[in-house]
Amino acid sequence: MSASAVVTLLLDPELWRLMLTMAAPLVLAGLGELVMERSGVLNVGVEGMMAVAAAVAFLTMLKTGTLLGAAAAAMAATLGLAVVLGYFAITLRSAQLTVGLCLFVFGTGLASLLYRLVIGVTTATPTVQTLPRLAVPGLAEVPFLGTVVFTQNALVYLALALVPVLAFLLVETSLGLRLRAAGENPRALDTVGVNVRALRYGAVAVGGLLIGLAGAYLPLAVTGAYSDGIVGGRGWIALMVVIFGRWQPGWALVGAILFAYTEALQFKLALVTKAVPPQVLLMLPYVVAIVVLVRLYQGAEPPRALGLPYERESRL
Amino acid sequence: MSGPPTRSTERLRLEAISKRFGATIALAEAGFEVRAGEIHALLGENGAGKTTLMNVLSGLYHADAGRIWLDGRPAEIAEPRDAIRHRIGMVHQHFELIPPLTALENVIIGQEGSTLLLRRERQARGVAALAARFGFEVDLRAPVAALGLADQQKVEILKAIFRGVDILILDEPTTVLTPQEADALLRTLRTMASEGLSVVFISHKIHEVLGHCDRATVMRAGRSVGTVDASATTEQALVEMMIGERVARTAAPAEREVDDTVLLRVDDVTVAGRGGLPAVSHARFSIGRGEVVGLAGVDGNGQRELVEAIVGLRRVTGGRVELGGRNVTTTAVGDRLAQGLAYIPEDRLGDGALPSMSVAENLFLGVHRLARGGGLTYRPAAIRAGAAAPVRDYAIRGTATTPLGMLSGGNIQKVLIARALAVAGHGDTPLVVAHNPTRGLDVRTTEFVRRCLVDVSRRRGGVFLVSSDLDELMQLAHRILVLFRGAIVADLPSTAFDAYEIGRLMTGAAARA
Ligand SMILES: Nc1ncnc2c1ncn2[C@@H]1O[C@H](COP(=O)(O)OP(=O)(O)OP(=O)(O)O)[C@@H](O)[C@H]1O
Ligand SMILES: [Mg+2]
Numbered sequence: 001m002s003a004s005a006v007v008t009l010l011l012d013p014e015l016w017r018l019m020l021t022m023a024a025p026l027v028l029a030g031l032g033e034l035v036m037e038r039s040g041v042l043n044v045g046v047e048g049m050m051a052v053a054a055a056v057a058f059l060t061m062l063k064t065g066t067l068l069g070a071a072a073a074a075m076a077a078t079l080g081l082a083v084v085l086g087y088f089a090i091t092l093r094s095a096q097l098t099v100g101l102c103l104f105v106f107g108t109g110l111a112s113l114l115y116r117l118v119i120g121v122t123t124a125t126p127t128v129q130t131l132p133r134l135a136v137p138g139l140a141e142v143p144f145l146g147t148v149v150f151t152q153n154a155l156v157y158l159a160l161a162l163v164p165v166l167a168f169l170l171v172e173t174s175l176g177l178r179l180r181a182a183g184e185n186p187r188a189l190d191t192v193g194v195n196v197r198a199l200r201y202g203a204v205a206v207g208g209l210l211i212g213l214a215g216a217y218l219p220l221a222v223t224g225a226y227s228d229g230i231v232g233g234r235g236w237i238a239l240m241v242v243i244f245g246r247w248q249p250g251w252a253l254v255g256a257i258l259f260a261y262t263e264a265l266q267f268k269l270a271l272v273t274k275a276v277p278p279q280v281l282l283m284l285p286y287v288v289a290i291v292v293l294v295r296l297y298q299g300a301e302p303p304r305a306l307g308l309p310y311e312r313e314s315r316l
Numbered sequence: 317m318s319g320p321p322t323r324s325t326e327r328l329r330l331e332a333i334s335k336r337f338g339a340t341i342a343l344a345e346a347g348f349e350v351r352a353g354e355i356h357a358l359l360g361e362n363g364a365g366k367t368t369l370m371n372v373l374s375g376l377y378h379a380d381a382g383r384i385w386l387d388g389r390p391a392e393i394a395e396p397r398d399a400i401r402h403r404i405g406m407v408h409q410h411f412e413l414i415p416p417l418t419a420l421e422n423v424i425i426g427q428e429g430s431t432l433l434l435r436r437e438r439q440a441r442g443v444a445a446l447a448a449r450f451g452f453e454v455d456l457r458a459p460v461a462a463l464g465l466a467d468q469q470k471v472e473i474l475k476a477i478f479r480g481v482d483i484l485i486l487d488e489p490t491t492v493l494t495p496q497e498a499d500a501l502l503r504t505l506r507t508m509a510s511e512g513l514s515v516v517f518i519s520h521k522i523h524e525v526l527g528h529c530d531r532a533t534v535m536r537a538g539r540s541v542g543t544v545d546a547s548a549t550t551e552q553a554l555v556e557m558m559i560g561e562r563v564a565r566t567a568a569p570a571e572r573e574v575d576d577t578v579l580l581r582v583d584d585v586t587v588a589g590r591g592g593l594p595a596v597s598h599a600r601f602s603i604g605r606g607e608v609v610g611l612a613g614v615d616g617n618g619q620r621e622l623v624e625a626i627v628g629l630r631r632v633t634g635g636r637v638e639l640g641g642r643n644v645t646t647t648a649v650g651d652r653l654a655q656g657l658a659y660i661p662e663d664r665l666g667d668g669a670l671p672s673m674s675v676a677e678n679l680f681l682g683v684h685r686l687a688r689g690g691g692l693t694y695r696p697a698a699i700r701a702g703a704a705a706p707v708r709d710y711a712i713r714g715t716a717t718t719p720l721g722m723l724s725g726g727n728i729q730k731v732l733i734a735r736a737l738a739v740a741g742h743g744d745t746p747l748v749v750a751h752n753p754t755r756g757l758d759v760r761t762t763e764f765v766r767r768c769l770v771d772v773s774r775r776r777g778g779v780f781l782v783s784s785d786l787d788e789l790m791q792l793a794h795r796i797l798v799l800f801r802g803a804i805v806a807d808l809p810s811t812a813f814d815a816y817e818i819g820r821l822m823t824g825a826a827a828r829a
Contacts, residue, residue, distance in 0.1 A: 172433060172434055173432055173433055173434055174428035174430065174432065174433070174434055175432075176434075177417070177421055177425055177428065177434060178425065178426070180414070180416070180417065181414045181417065181425055184414045184415065184416060184417070185412065185413070185414045185415075187376075187412055188412035188413055188414050188422075188425075189414075189425070189426070190376070190396055191374070191376060191396050191406070191408065191412045192396070192400070192425055192426030192427070192475070192479070193395070193396050193397035193400045193426050194425075194426050195397075301416075304415070312376060312377075313337075313376075313377055313378070314721075315671065315721040315722055
């Protein structure tokens with residue numbers, strides 16, 4: 001390939017549009033995780049939660065045909081899982097890493113079980129209609145940007161809009177201030193009379209809803225079908241997106257876009273070149289993840305109380 | 317009750333409060349009574365239960381037994397929220413601050429003024445006015461992590477008062493303040509008390525109690541042993557109440573034997589600070605064998621940076637540091653420790669301790685390199701046994717296996733000091749760098765630590781003593797350096813020690829010719 005062909009490929013508007021489409025679930029799940037971690041609760045079960053959400057969303061869509069109903073059902077399911085996580089992490093003060101890993105394994109299994117129970121084993125994979133693209137009148141005609149940003153599905157717009165909303169909430173509101181405090185020094189927050197436990201439960205619930213939406217996105221907006229492994233590591237990447245973003249929504253978006261770009265690029269490359277085995281291309285997002293993370297993790301400061309249960313009378 | 321509270325009306329009474337943590341009995345039917353408009357001192361040795369009792373009052377700890385009375389009525393305080401509702405505010409011994417948030421945010425959190433938007437500008441005016449009233453100059457926009465301990469203390473006080481209080485508990489508020497700042501604080505408290513505020517004031521500095529408080533309650537081993545009028549008691553009497561015996565004053569440092577062996581040489585050292593300005597600029601001094609060199613200065617003038625540069629925790633941007641004649645400017649901390657350098661950090665919980673590990677394990681840290689006899693393993697039994705002597709000598713209230721975090725503030729410090737002094741015993745360049753080593757220690761332990769430092773110099777080691785306690789410096793040091801805005805502005809021999817003059821130099825006045 002010539003240099004100019006490479007440039008054309010890398011800057012292809014279709015590629016960039018695909019990138020944003022693939023970034024949306026990472027943004028949604030990343031923001032969900034970010035809210036939880038800012039409050040001090042670590043949830044490494046994102047992958048499992050997204051799997052459950054994907055299965056529930058797909059099945060509900062298949063049976064009822066309503067997009068809103070499907071998304072709502074998925075979010076309700078992950079809300080339930082999040083509350084369980086919260087109960088262990090906040091009330092019982094269990095080791096959060098362990099609870100999260102259990103959630104991952106459990107969620108992955110549950111998703112595939114649900115699908116099997118409802119659909120059974122079939123030769124033809126059932127499909128549902130995916131979320132339509134909405135062109136924003138006027139803006140969609142803008143060269144490059146119009147194609148990339150303004151001809152997306154509704155959830156992409158929602159994900160993008162959530163980033164500044166959350167950033168504003170964290171920095172400019174009382175609630176955001178308290179949320180950050182809960183993740184840094186819960187005792188300090190407790191001594192000024194704020195209910196740390198309620199705040200953390202709230203954050204976990206909101207996080208669960210967002211992660212549910214991210215999981216629902218995959219069958220509803222991308223594949224139109226469910227298969228085991230549909231989440232494909234995106235839950236883990238969402239965790240990395242939070243670290244990459246240093247617990248800031250804006251930077252988390254940048255991280256999500258970076259990972260999504262490599263993911264989209266891998267689709268494109270698989271189409272245009274036969275020289276590289278597809279397996280190597282599939283590896284690409286993860287290689288990027290590892291390289292980027294190793295570089296960035298140095299000096300990244302997580303919330304100081306992340307993963308630590310709070311107990312008023314303990315001084316350890 | 318009607319009319320404004322007068323001096324003799326009872327505002328608060330704690331009655332037979334008991335509290336145990338596992339096997340430790342922290343409080344055994346402790347109690348005392350505070351009047352409206354009174355500054356009431358709470359005294360006692362490290363681990364006597366002062367903080368625990370006040371944590372019960374502020375709702376952080378739940379007492380096993382006992383009652384709290386407010387204005388003659390029983391009060392139920394189960395949560396910090398209840399205490400705030402009863403207008404009780406507490407300034408915690410180990411600050412309850414949120415380091416990445418700004419000073420302003422730390423002050424207003426929980427009481428932001430509006431449920432949704434943070435009105436920083438509007439709140440800032442109120443907080444600034446409050447700060448001005450106390451004569452506190454704190455940069456409200458700076459993140460707390462960037463503030464020195466003295467400024468953090470002020471933020472913590474502002475935070476308590478900002479909520480509106482009738483009873484203000486101050487748990488060792490003056491340990492990190494300069495004498496001038498402490499005086500100013502106490503004077504402001506007196507003004508506020510005359511307007512009806514009741515203050516519970518915890519301190520290990522008896523002169524503050526005698527000079528500024530109305531009454532004092534002494535605690536010993538979880539019990540209250542009595543309440544006395546400050547005007548009717550003496551330092552000796554209070555100390556005897558606290559520990560039941562007399563304490564000998566530290567002997568003055570030994571006459572220094574003339575010895576030109578230099579242990580530490582700091583040559584033209586510059587350390588970068590925040591915002592491009594150097595935190596330490598062109599510092600130059602040396603410490604010889606058997607010498608105690610003091611460093612005086614208002615907190616935040618580069619003490620921490622200079623000390624960390626010497627220890628190797630901070631990069632030096634210019635100049636060199638020599639230990640026993642060896643250039644160690646870029647040498648790792650571990651190698652410096654192996655040479656005999658010992659460090660007592662200022663922020664002991666942050667820099668020095670592993671709260672969830674045992675006293676013995678914490679004592680062993682840093683010494684582990686020196687104690688390893690060949691193999692790859694340490695024997696837990698040996699680690700525990702090694703802790704016996706320090707636990708006894710420093711009168712640490714706890715056992716070798718107690719997790720460090722469970723000790724009282726003063727006892728945690730004893731552990732870290734014991735460890736540092738043990739390191740200095742090993743290398744061939746025995747030099748102790750001590751940053752406010754007696755801060756927060758009770759009278760007896762303070763004397764013990766000072767004697768330990770003097771002993772280091774008697775055994776021909778060196779001591780670099782950075783202290784905000786001028787009396788301590790003048791008592792122990794052979795020479796005092798004065799640090800102002802990162803520069804050493806004076807190097808005074810003991811014949812030139814004069815608190816007033818040093819105070820002047822600390823605030824930037826030029827040295828007298
Ligand atoms: N949260 C806790 N968990 C376990 N033990 C505790 C806890 N809080 C206090 N203690 C124990 O209670 C005793 C009293 O401690 P406290 O902190 O009240 O002492 P203090 O009088 O404030 O001492 P200092 O002057 O050193 O601050 C100590 O033996 C301490 O180890
Ligand atoms: Mg205490």
